Amino acid sequence: MGSAFWADARIRYGTCPEWSNAELLSAWSAVAGACAVTQHRLFNHRLDVEADPAYVETYYIAVFAPAGDGSLLPFCGSVGPGEVAFQGGRYVDRLDRRDGEWRIASRQVCGDWFATARGSGSPRSRDDPDVVTGKTEHLDELLAVDAIRDCIFRYARGIDRLDRDLLASALVSMDDEHEAGPTQAHYITNLRVSLDGAQASAETYFISVTLGKQVELIGGRYVFKLTRTSGDWRIEKRTTVGEWHAAGDGQYLDAFLQATGNKSKRSREDGSYDPLVTNATSRTVEDLLEREGIRDCLARYARGIDRLDRELIGSSFVVVAPQFVDNMFAQADARPVQNHCWTNLRIELAGDVAHLEAYYMAIIGQGDDIDFVGGRYVIPLARGDNGQWAMTTRGNIGDWHARVNGSGLAAYHQATGNGSHPRGSRDDPSYIRIGWTKG
DSSP: OGGGEEEEEEEEETTSOOEEHHHHHHHHHHHHHTEEEEEEEEEEEEEEESSSSEEEEEEEEEEEEESSSOOOOGGGOOOOTTEEEEEEEEEEEEEEEETTEEEEEEEEEEEEEEEEEEEEEOOOOTTOOOOOOOOOOSHHHHHHHHHHHHHHHHHHHHHHTTOHHHHHHHBSSOOGGGSOOSOOEEEEEEEEEEEETTEEEEEEEEEEEEOSSEEEEEEEEEEEEEEEETTEEEEEEEEEEEEEEEEEEOTTHHHHHHHTTSOOOSSTTSGGGSSOOOOOOOOSHHHHHHHHHHHHHHHHHHHHHHHTOHHHHHHTBSSOOHHHHHHHHHTTTTOSEEEEEEEEEEEEEETTEEEEEEEEEEEEEETTEEEEEEEEEEEEEEEOTTSOEEESOOEEEEEEEEEEEOTTHHHHHHHHOTTOSOTTOTTSHHHHHHOOSOO
């Protein structure tokens, strides 16, 4: 952890006193010691870099499963025995490059929400699979990592949609391990890859979702062994490290599926097959740049609707419907907490147009309830005259809904000073530190 920050880095959590790198490590060691499991998943990266320094905003979802009586340090919220805590928000980072290496020089943590659910964590083990430690520094390595990312996303989608053809395209060989199961959504984040010629190892974090009266959320890590065959990367072996389990109330699932058009199917009748993303692997540096521009478009959209930023919402569409934006703002009082996290992004390029599918997980706070809402965006895009990618429409396939306990949110905000600015406020630290607004 310390290797991600410069020794003189400064970290501010909400309005708590600023910490040094050493103080952060000491505080985090106390939190980690009280937990059987901690996991931090990263989404929605927005990067602003022209030279040095660089500025990044990243959404996060952190998961804490207590090891003992359940008490955690106040800045992480409180969780009781038999519960798992979820915490989410945004990191706003300034990174400095020194002697060719990027590290975090300052961090502002904007904690947006906190929730608990019935669940448990598995004790940490020293018998984990080998840690992936590789760096990617050259263009051919970046292209390989991009291809491996798409291979793993094909694998997840193949399982979720029961698409044997897509699964076969991601695997060296099919076997019973990859046959149909009850789990219906696999969210993949935090990819790290080590390359060794035509062989590679990859580690990802995952959250899997299984539907029922109780919606089951399972989190952990996948460790993949991959091989390159005829220029394409495929999975040779997958090891699962399950780390935590939580359950949410699924009683509102049917209403959510109906409200989003009942387009979610575990077959080719699913709404994502018309049209279908078929080629999402970058072969050139131009492909990488185009896909990065499209990722930024989706990040602008998520940040825009979450921070109630009309300008940012408008920049993510070719033409934005005024009633769509008005509807987002009309929901503000009923949704004091809202974060949209996306991953599993597959993008097909075709000149100045593109098509994507992305998994999303939205966290919506309403009173003492926190709703986890999941599904997929299916979006056509076009490149504007300014060279910036924007959405022409935004299709939504709702897959699942779970309600968890948000009664600890107010205490969490009070303890940390987070949540002191409403969603539409330009006093939010992310505007102050990065200045991604005009004027």
